[in-house]
Amino acid sequence: MKKMLAGLTVLILSVCAISASAQGGGGGGQMQERMRQMYKDSLQLTDVQIDSVMAVQQDLRPQMRAIFQDQSMSQDDKMAKMKTLNDQADVRYAKFLSADQIAKLHAMQERMRARMRNRQGGGGGGGGNR
Structure with missing residues (x-):
């Protein structure tokens, strides 16, 4: 359970950092564009x-x-x-994403959490079942 919370925390912080830097200038626009491209490439979103x-x-x-x-x-x-909150997000996503796209979004988020854990030295395996 602690690993799942840590994973969610890492994801939230990374999204917050992206948002803050995007709003404040300083390279955030680039990060936001990378996220957009990742959504387009990985999830085939419009x-x-x-x-x-x-x-x-x-x-x-x-x-x-x-x-x-x-x-x-x-x-x-x-x-x-x-x-x-994650369940609320999924309900909202279902209005414009297919079930397959939502599943791919969850998988992408888990990969991001794993990368952040590894960067922070938290390595531990597993933990993210949404």
């Missing part, structure tokens, strides 16, 4: 679908950040709230 995915993520980001930063919550409570 530009409209990419914009929609990014809008959902941007909309949920403040709630995810608040959960992550809430020191009064236990890890189990944080995981439960994060799962609820």
Whole structure:
């Protein structure tokens, strides 16, 4: 469970960093464009679908950040709230993505979490079942 929370945390932080740098200039636009290209190449999304995915993520980001930063919550409570937000995202994705595209999005997010864990020296295997 702790690995799953850590994985979600890493994903949220990376998305937040992308968002913050995109809003603040300094190379963020490049990162946002790389994400767009990754969505296009890996998931075969249209530009409209990419914009929609990014809008959902941007909309949920403040709630995810608040959960992550809430020191009064236990890890189990944080995981439960994060799962609820992820489920909400999936419901919204289903309005414009196929089930296959959503599954590929989850797989891509898990790969990103694994890369971030490896960069941070957290290596540990597994952990991300959405």
